[in-house]
Amino acid sequence: MIKNVTLAAAIAISVSPAFAKEEAEVMHWWTSGGESAAIKVLAEAYEADGGAWKDSAVAGGSNARSAAINRMIGGSPTTAALFNTSQQYHEMIAEDMLNNIDAVAKANNWDQILPQPTLDAIKVNGHFYAAPVNIHMPGWFWYSKEAFDKAGIQQEPQTPEELFTALDKLKAAGYIPLALGGQNWQENLLFATVLSNIGGKQLYLDALGKRDSKTLNSDEFKAVVDTFLKLKPYVDTGSPGRNWNDTTSLVINDKAGIQVMGDWAKGEFTQAKKIPGQDYGCFPGLGDDSLYIVGGDVFVFPKTNDKEQIAAQQSLVESMLKPETQVEFNNLKGSVPVRTDIDVSSMDICAQKGAAILKVAERQIPDGSMLMEEYLYGSLKDAVTEVWNSPNITTAQAVTVFERALRD
Structure with a gap:
């Protein structure tokens, strides 16, 4: 298991004590009962680390993604936005609309602990542009x-x-x-x-x-x-x-x-x-x-030069990928933790089956949306x-x- 890395050690930027009150606006479409309970876990994890979560929920995946893009184009981007683990956000990467999260990804050894199909979807030209929070297997x-x-x-x-x-x-x-x-x-x-x-x-x-x-x-x-x-x-x-x-x-x-x-x-x-x-x-x-x-959900981080917002983005990633957050969130979401290095014995038998398979690289294949x-x-x-x-x-x-x- 990887050691827990503090934000100060994970990123090569200086964060002032005022960051503890920094607000992170997160846009998503998780509005049903189970989904709302799951996103609450991510919010509470971020706030436990000293941040302030501002929830921006938009019903419907395509509606939420469009709203996030419109906010970017309009010059008032959210701190983070939910997308599927796919090529939905690759054009945004090509247009330089997203910040990378390399510092956290590298400090936490994502190349070693995430399934390859997920890595292929979030890592473009050597840089990490999305934080995966789960594995959804559709079949x-x-x-x-x-x-x-x-x-x-x-x-x-x-x-x-x-x-x-x-x-x-x-x-x-x-x-x-x-x-x-x-x-x-x-x-x-x-x-x-x-x-x-x-x-x-x-x-x-x-x-x-x-x-x-x-x-x-x-x-x-x-x-x-x-x-x-x-x-x-x-x-x-x-x-x-x-x-x-x-x-x-x-x-x-x-x-x-x-x-x-x-x-x-x-x-x-x-x-x-x-x-x-x-x-x-x-x-x-x-x-x-x-x-x-291998499918799932990721959060992407709109381009900004605001140091406090960059710090908020990095802290969001840290809190979302913590082992305890992963288990609690995925228990409610019905998915499997995206990290392959954590204990899932407290999860149900279906989740345990999925987590065990994810340790076998030969059995992993990407969702079709990742391939086209x-x-x-x-x-x-x-x-x-x-x-x-x-x-x-x-x-x-x-x-x-x-x-x-x-x-x-």
Whole structure:
């Protein structure tokens, strides 16, 4: 474990005693019950270190990001702003709109304690421009223990064949086999999960990273698309337009067998007073060597020459990444600590599974949003939705849709 580094030792600037009253304005979109509780942990950690947290919450991720950018352009930037661990803020780096946080990152050995996909997203041209606070894995399988028991499913599926066998048993037992909310980001999440579990690491990276014609027309990619299409009959007719949390409720209330959703779904089970391992189960993929899609959230720090604001930015980073803050925050957020060097034994069994996998570099893969520009990622989601919602579409036709979207 890294030693705790004081702010004075971590940064090579002089901070006056007046900094103890320095206000840090933080813009974010965490407004739901669980999210509000989680952001409060970060605020309290910063204030415990002598700062004053000013909360600027804007409902909706895209709205909050736009508001933060507008504040920068208008000359009155916030101290920090929430973004996803992706390429959402890379154009801002290119336009010199962000301060780097190299001093804290280097003093705390981020190169050694953070997962490589996260490092690749926050470190550009040798400089650190974002502070990651968690790992969200979007491709978890959540299932009703009652539904599995009544359908005669004795163990979690380990292979694609076992998954389809389980879905058939759930259907025969009268359950919705696969609970899916019919929104494009949810459909894209399901596709990414199929791609990682069926295609494997190299195909995943080539399909979303290289996006070349040879990869997208390969037999391996066609098998992924074919598997994706074969899941359609297992989704109920109430799927179109349904919110993710309403979909999770189907599993919570034992009306559906399985939902593929990010680890934020765990918060819904917790609010319903459901116990992991007893009322519901979780597994991050098919088999003990399944891949772990690394996503998450970061804070970026708008450009400023104000020494007190720079000091506030650095102190925010220090407080957010402290081991105790990481555990408490991620317990409430439903995610996994971004640091791989801390004790997670106090976290639930699902979080412990995720944290253990993050120690295995070979199992880590970046979320698709880290591998392509945001406009292209939007095209991918549109393609997934077109494929999923086109009646009687063939695998060959679907491949053409994906190639058109990813190669434009």
